[in-house]
Every structure is written in structure tokens, then in C-alpha cells.
Amino acid sequence: MAAPMPILAPVTRATRPLQRSILTVLGQGVRFVARDRQTDRQTDCGKRIARRRARNGLPCAVARHWLSSFVLGAVVASALLYYSFLDRHVDGNNMLGFTGREARLAGRVREMEEQNQLLRRQLSISQSHLVAAMRNSNHTPTQYQQTQDHNGRCPNQEADVPKCEVIHVAIVCAGYNSSRSVVTLIKSILFYSKNPLHFHLIADSVAQVILQTLFYTWSVPQAEVSFYLADNVVPDVSWIPNKHYSGVYGLMKLTLPKILPDSLQKAIVLDTDVTFATDIAELWKIFGKLGPKQAIGLVENQSDWYLGKLWKKHRPWPALGRGYNTGVILLQLQHLRELSWGQLWRMIAEKDLITLLATSLADQDIFNAIIKQHPYLVYNLPCQWNVQLSDNTRSELCYTEVTNLKVIHWNSPKKLKVKNKHVEFFRNLYLTFLEYDGNLLRRELFGCNNTKTSVKERELSKLNEEDPCYEFRRARVNSLRTHLYFLDYDYEPSSDGNDITLVAQLSMDRLQMVEALCKHWEGPISLTLYMSDAEAQQFLSYALGSEVLSGRKNIGYHIVYKEGSFYPVNFLRNVGLQQVNTPYVFLTDIDFLPMYGLYPYLKKSIQVLDLDSEKKALVIPAFETQRYRISFPKTKAELLNMLDMGTLFTFRYHVWTKGHAATNFQKWRTATTPYKVQWEPDFEPYIVVRKDIPEYDTRFVGFGWNKVSHIMELEAQGFEFVVLPNGFVIHMPHAPSFDIAKFRSSAQYRKCLKILKNEFITDLSKRYNKQFELETS
Secondary structure, rough: OOOOOOOOOOOOOHHHHHHHEEEHHHHHHHHHHHHHHHHHOOOOOOOOHHHHHHHHHHHHHHHHHHHHHHHHHHHHHHHHHHEEEEOOOOOOOOOOOOOOOHHHHHHHHHHHHHHEEEHHHHHHHHHHHHHHHHOOOOOOOOHHHHHOOOOOOOOOOOOOOOOOOOEEEEEEOOOHHHHHHHHHHHHHHHOOOOOEEEEEEEOOHHHHHHHHHHHHHHHHOOOOEEEEHHHHHHHHOOOOOOOOHHHHHHHHHHHHHHOOOOEEEEEEEOOOOOOEEOHHHHHHHHHHHOOOOOOEEEEEEOEEEEHHHOOOOOOOOOOOOOOOOEEEEEEHHHHHOOOOOHHHHHHHHHHHHHHHHHHOHHHHHHHHHHHHOOOEEEOOOOHHOEEEOOOOOOHHHHHHHOOOEEEOOOOOHHHOOOOOOOOHHHHHHHHHHHOHHHHHHHOOOOOOOOOOHHHHHHHHHHOOOOOOOOOHHHHHHHHOOOOOOOOOOOOOOOOOOOOOOEEEEEEEHOOHHHHHHHOOOOOOEEEEEEHHHHHHHHHHHHHOOHHHHHHHOEEEEEEOOHHHOOOHHHHHHHHHHHHOOEEEEEEOOOOOOOOOHHHHHHHHHHHHEEEEEEEEOEEEEEEEOOOOOOOOOHHHHHHHHHHHOOOOEEEEOOOHHOOOOOHHHHHHHHOOOEEEEEEOOOOOOOOEEEEEOOOOOOOOOOOHHHHHHHHHHHHOOOEEEOOOOOOOOEEOOOOOOOOHHHHOHHHHHHHHHHHHHHHHHHHHHHHHOOOOOOOOO
């Protein structure tokens, strides 16, 4: 019985060239076929072959597969011919050791190689002609093309989020610092988003006040905001010992299925220290990939924390593999409720706390312990959805492989100062949104039946754009984005009931006055700053770097972001006035420095003059110097001496005498007790009053009549004006403001101001049934 033919025949000296030639053809054929099939198996739904077939239609596809079959058949035939001649003897007379038949076969194989190459070139040319012809004709879509939707997607590709589908985002935010950082996160989301958004903010009482005001004044059409008081669920997690710097609020995400409404079935949960670099809808549509049992979508932790190798005797909480980071979470809320989530996490936490005693990474430790016991709950998100920049991170393993980063997570206590070789790139991305003008994010989403009209829009619709004073009237109804308590604030009024807050407003060019003011006034201050987003960050750096300012927690800094061409002076004053938590206010301007000891002197005067039961306004006489550096008078006697020497003057004595003439400076020089003065037209003193006085009229913007109108309304209400004999403020010199320059140079500006004055006087007379003289000149 003959021995079976080997699968690979032995290579002899005679057969080696022929076999090498055959294998060359075989390799080319296999590579050609493999390349054709590999193109069909592209991971992104065969995008390239889909585009090619969509252009060329069915004929090109058939031509390619016909060519593949031809080449493969030729290779097989060549192999059979080769093996059929292997049992022949080698002709010793042949120069290459071939038999005559082998030599002829080798020639045939070479001819076949050449024919294959020629055929491939001809088919390539034909294919190019066919593509050009189909591009130039209005051909009917092929059957393959008809299986794709109008966006060119393959049937099994995940669908895009519908244009008007609302994306729900849940964020835990507590305290002053988090209220700042969450704004940058929200800016990055709004910048890329094309869908309506609903933010669910779990906030403490401090953050709720700040963020409610911010979102109300921001008026972003495509964003809705709901607040949930964190204090309601603090008892659910406060029993857990936690070493993390976030405190009890770092555990709050465990309570989301409970605190969020039952009607909300899923939400994206974010830490405040993440920054988006793409449309959040891309993350939202991943919900469609979660299996029936998967309820939590997370990115794997990018540090070795849960491996327990960071230091000796490091005992992390149990985790699956490297564990997961909870800075970005897809949460199937309804599924978790069905699993009795509250009972599940509590039981696992109690068990692990017996041996581990406390959490180190807050809710993240407990989430990982749950996943360790119930791994079916987790869906692994791609790493680019949470690129973690902590001290021990190995995130470069993610972003060296993934070029399209989605979310940056500053999950180190050092935040922007974290050590990372690529930190400058990430920091620039963060700073882009930190300093981005939030007013530019008020984009309308057309076609989503968003019919709600804001108060601002209704007021603007009443204005006549042909009115020469239209810009003044528009400035009055502008909704100016306002961030209250930009820095930490911690002050409780004194128990004597006579406490008083200094209220002032400023722009960036007066920032240097804040330190000097703090040295002269030790009491609480409410400052409103009119700044751009970028300037607000400069102020933050300045305040945190100042020994004087960083040591004061009784100053409320409120940022009103720039918008429009006028300085909204009375709007700024009202913001500062609204945030006062003492019974009395001292209404002044940032350019004035109070005398040393004015704060205790005013508290004592309030008590003596019984401001609580009577309508009184205490007048503090105002003076000015034209020198940038003076020896500030410590007493009234020193001030009078400087007044006599010409170092000081009564405020605006040579420019606007009527503004302070009613104070009666001549009488003040010798006064030892408070004295009453009568109101006069254009009187605008700096006063101490109860905080429940009328607000400033916001029709007055820029320069002119902004304080005068307020004092006039106090007169209409029947207030008495009482001058204090031993108190004073001094105006420090500065460059003229842009608004006063416009007032001096523009006749139309002055004309509009006169119109606004008379309108105010008319309204005031009607409101209080008291006649004031209109300006006619």
C-alpha cells in the first residue's frame, strides 16, 4: 500500500525554487483574500467598506469577490500541479536540478503570477471607471445602500440620542468651593451639548442659595435645574467613618436612588471636579449598551490603589481587579430601586467596616465592595470617559492609546497642581472653560417645543428699539449672571442687635482698594464685583494670595458677570444689600476709606439714636484727598487740621457741591452731638440705615443720579437725616471711569439721563403721593 502524500512534501535542492515560487503565489493570494475580508470586518461597523460600497454600488462588490475567487482558485490549481510532479526524478543534467516537467511547471507558475498581476491592474482600472461613472449619474440606491439609514449608519450601530431628548445629570455639591468648581463643569457640558439638559443638584443650604441664584440669573434656555437638600439624607450616611476630604458629602451618591424622584429612571452622575471635552449625549447613549442586569456604568480605576501595592501594610477596600472610579457614573436608578439598593449597600458597608473601620475614598470604596460581591451590576465604560489625574494615577496608559479623550477628572486634593507629565495639556483645557464667558452659552434649542418665555424676554419685547434711549432701558432689564459668595463666608451677627455691614461695589480697576478697606473696617462687608469670567479668576488668585483678605471670613464677595456696555451700579448695590445678614447697613463706595474705629462708633450710635424704632438715616460726612499717599487722620482733630492745611477737602466741593452741601460741613466742624439736616435736591450722602430699606432703582446705569434717586426715595418715605459729629470717610484719588467719560463727551447720554430722572420723579410722586420738582433745564 502506497504511503500517503505528506501535507508538506520534503524540500529538495531540486524542488526548492519551484516551491518558493508556488508559496509566493499562495501568499499573495491569501493576503489578497484576507485583505478583502478584513475590510468587511472593520470594528466600527465596517465604515470604510460601507462608504466604498455606498459609492460604487453592487457591481464593484461583485467584481472584488470575483477577483478573490479567481486568485484563490489559481493558487489551489498551482498547488495540485506541484504535488502531482513531486514523485518525478530530478534530471541531473538540468542546471537547476529540475526535471523537464518541473522546469515547464515553474515557467507556467511564473506566467500565472504575471497574469494575476495584469488582471488585478485591469480590474483596478475598471473599478475606477465604474466609480467615476456612478458619481456622475443619478443612480438608484442599491439594495445594500437601502439597508442603511439616512445617516449612513449600519443596522446594528447604536442610534444617536434624539435631538429633543432630555439628558439628566446628577451632581452632589456642597460648600463654597464646590459651588465654584461645578460652574466650570457645567460650562464644559453646555459648550458641547446639543440636547436639552436637566441638572439634579444635591446641595447643602449654602450651595443651594448660590446655585439657585446663579442658574436663575444665567437663564440658559436648554437647561432646567432641580435642587434636593442634602441635609434630608445626611443621616443615611453620616454613620459611616470617612477619611476622605469631601466629608459626609462624599458619601451622598449612595443615596441617589432615594433622593431623586421615582419618575427618573436613569441619570449620569458626575463629580464637580470633572471637565467634559465632548458632547455628553455620547455618554448618555451608552445606556443602550447596558445589559438587563447591569445598573452601574463605571470606568476602571487608573491607579494601583485597590491592588494594595502603594505602600507597606496598605489595606484598601475589596474591589474587582483594579477597582472602579466613581467620578463618572451611569446609574440605572429604577433597576437599583428594584434591587432594594439602600438595603444592599448598607449591608455590605456594615460588613466591611468591621475590619476596615473607615472609608478612605468615600462612596467609591462602598461602590467597589458592592461590585466585588455583585460583578454582574457593572458595565465597563471606555477609559476615555474618566481620565483620572490623581497623584498615583497611571492614566497615561489610557490616553496614549485613546486619542479622543472625553472627560478629564481632577481627582487629586492638589487639583491643578497635581504631578503629571502631561498636566499642562489638561490644565489648558480646564482653563478654557474656567475663563469662558458663560453668557455665550445661552443658546436656544430650536424645534424642541420650548415655549417658556423668560421675564427678561417679556420686558424686552415691550421696549421700542427706535427709542434713542433704548440701550439705557435695555440695561435695566438685563438678567446679569450672578455668583454669590465666591469665597468662603462665615459670620454671625453680634448678639447686641446693633451689628452693621459695609456695602460697596467695584470693578477690576478698583481691586487694590479692597485690602485698604479691610484694614480700616473690621466689621462684616458685602462686596459686589463686576467682572468677566477671566477677571473673576484673577480676583480669586489675588484674594487667596493676600494675607489680609485670606484671613477674613466676614467678607461676602459676590460676582456679577459683565454684560452690556453700561456699568450696572445700582444692580450691583442691590446684590450686596440683599446678602446682608446684619440688622443695619453702611452704604458707601469702594473709593472711600472709613476712619479707623468707625465700625464700633457706628454700632454705638445705632443704639443711642434708636434706629430700630425710627426712620432715621445716619449721615457720615465725606471728604477727599488728591494725593495717592497721605497720613490718614486718626481723629476728627487731625482731619480738621488737614482740612485747614489744604491736604483734604469736602467731597466734590468744586465739581458737585450740591451732592453733599446739605451735610452742613461748617456746622460739623464744631458739632459734638448728632444734628438733623433737611433733604435737598441732588443730595447723595453716605448713610447708615436698617437693611430693609428700598432697593436702588436699576434704571440708572453708568454715571449719574444713581445714589441721588435712592436718597430721594428715602425722603419720600419720611426718613430723617442725622449727621454724626465724630465719624468721617475719605475719598481716595483714581482715574476717571469709562462711564463718566461717556457722560462728559456724549450729549445723547446726558439727554437720556435727564429723561430717566424725570420718569423716576413722576413714578416716585405717584407711588408716595408726594410732589417733587421735575428737571426742566
